[in-house]
Amino acid sequence: MSQSNGVAKPHGGRLINKISIKDPTGLIAFSVSTDLANDIENIADGIFSPLEGFLGQQDFEIVITKGRLANDLPWTIPIVLDVDDSTAKKMKDAGDVLLTNPQGKGFAILNVEETYSFDKEKTIKGVYGTSDSKHPGVARIMSMKEILVGGKIDYIKRPEETSIRKYRKTPKETRADFEKSGWKTIVAFQTRNPPHVAHEMLQKTSLTTRDGLFVNPLIGKKKSGDFVDEVIIKCYETLIEHYYPKNKCKLATLHTEMRYAGPKEAIHHGIMRQNYGCTHIIIGRDHAGVGNYYDPFAAQKIFDDYPDLEITPVFFPAFFYCKKCLNFTNDRVCPHGVEDREQLSGTKLRTMIQEGKPPSQYILRPEVSKIIMSSNKPFVD
Numbered sequence: 001m002s003q004s005n006g007v008a009k010p011h012g013g014r015l016i017n018k019i020s021i022k023d024p025t026g027l028i029a030f031s032v033s034t035d036l037a038n039d040i041e042n043i044a045d046g047i048f049s050p051l052e053g054f055l056g057q058q059d060f061e062i063v064i065t066k067g068r069l070a071n072d073l074p075w076t077i078p079i080v081l082d083v084d085d086s087t088a089k090k091m092k093d094a095g096d097v098l099l100t101n102p103q104g105k106g107f108a109i110l111n112v113e114e115t116y117s118f119d120k121e122k123t124i125k126g127v128y129g130t131s132d133s134k135h136p137g138v139a140r141i142m143s144m145k146e147i148l149v150g151g152k153i154d155y156i157k158r159p160e161e162t163s164i165r166k167y168r169k170t171p172k173e174t175r176a177d178f179e180k181s182g183w184k185t186i187v188a189f190q191t192r193n194p195p196h197v198a199h200e201m202l203q204k205t206s207l208t209t210r211d212g213l214f215v216n217p218l219i220g221k222k223k224s225g226d227f228v229d230e231v232i233i234k235c236y237e238t239l240i241e242h243y244y245p246k247n248k249c250k251l252a253t254l255h256t257e258m259r260y261a262g263p264k265e266a267i268h269h270g271i272m273r274q275n276y277g278c279t280h281i282i283i284g285r286d287h288a289g290v291g292n293y294y295d296p297f298a299a300q301k302i303f304d305d306y307p308d309l310e311i312t313p314v315f316f317p318a319f320f321y322c323k324k325c326l327n328f329t330n331d332r333v334c335p336h337g338v339e340d341r342e343q344l345s346g347t348k349l350r351t352m353i354q355e356g357k358p359p360s361q362y363i364l365r366p367e368v369s370k371i372i373m374s375s376n377k378p379f380v381d
Contacts, residue, residue, distance in 0.1 A: 007178050007277035008310050012050030012073055019044055020154035024106050027098040035221050037101045038255040040108050044155030045170040049275045054081045056150035057116040064126030074306045076264040081149045088115040088147040113151040128261055130293050136223045137260045169252040175277040183211035187280040188273035192218045192258055193227055194235035196344050198319035201328040206282055206314055213249040214278050221257035226380045235368045242367055262294035263302035274311035283313045321362035
């Protein structure tokens with residue numbers, strides 16, 4: 001694996017920086033959603049390196065058919081701006097346009113290079129592998145407008161700082177943190193949930209042979225029933241404070257929406273963490289999946305198709321507590337049956353919390369359980 005300054009080199013070899021001091025005076029303004037505004041900031045900071053803006057048609061078509069950019073670099077999730085036909089014409093005529101957030105504040109300039117229509121069915125099957133409208137990612141694409149706008153961005157104004165953004169870091173910052181800590185091997189952990197003890201064991205097992213752990217919760221739009229961002233962050237703050245060795249674990253938030261694209265999203269998650277400077281990423285069972293749309297190990301198998309990635313996946317079976325082994329283990333080494341295992345499903349945890357029943361210490365650390373149980377609104381509506 002190629003490394004630079006002790007950490008993985010950016011995807012494509014160069015960390016993109018689209019922070020700008022350009023003057024937007026006189027530009028026509030167009031509003032985008034909060035989630036899209038987050039992804040534009042991710043482009044600007046190099047989290048989505050090598051992207052410098054929204055995909056043009058050639059890149060878009062190859063991403064959805066082959067999971068790569070036109071230059072053959074791995075890329076599996078299309079980052080696009082969708083608009084209606086009349087808006088597309090106005091944007092193309094204007095050339096440079098100001099993008100505003102839902103509060104009407106301008107934050108980026110888009111240089112409109114092209115506008116193009118796209119095949120929703122082809123896009124859905126290429127990214128999600130299913131056309132079932134019950135899949136949240138499929139439903140999202142079906143609701144998109146008909147025209148996509150391609151072009152590079154210049155980022156001119158950050159959003160106001162909030163408690164939810166205090167852990168947001170740029171790849172430049174995380175790389176500096178890793179180097180200052182003397183870490184040369186860094187394993188990333190993607191999550192959209194509070195930490196179960198099984199997750200903790202998986203993370204610590206990875207840490208035994210690497211210099212540092214990078215816990216990177218996804219903050220953004222999620223489906224109903226997922227945990228809210230504030231609860232996830234508080235739980236990890238507490239877990240790291242009480243159960244992790246000092247200077248071995250760093251917490252930073254990734255502000256983007258969950259796509260639930262299973263294997264394709266696993267590659268996307270790996271690319272983003274490589275840009276942060278990580279050398280490894282934990283890919284667990286049914287990574288980035290939802291329902292029963294993907295084979296439980298599809299997100300691990302897909303890495304065989306991407307040997308040119310500069311981040312190495314770390315594969316684990318599911319961990320659980322075995323009452324006979326008297327420790328946390330997995331089915332590769334534990335001979336005992338399901339009846340001896342304390343393990344957790346999202347549905348089981350949600351039901352226990354809604355019924356006011358604290359999970360056992362073999363499922364959640366008591367400090368973590370207390371945070372969840374005391375929350376007035378632990379789940380997304």
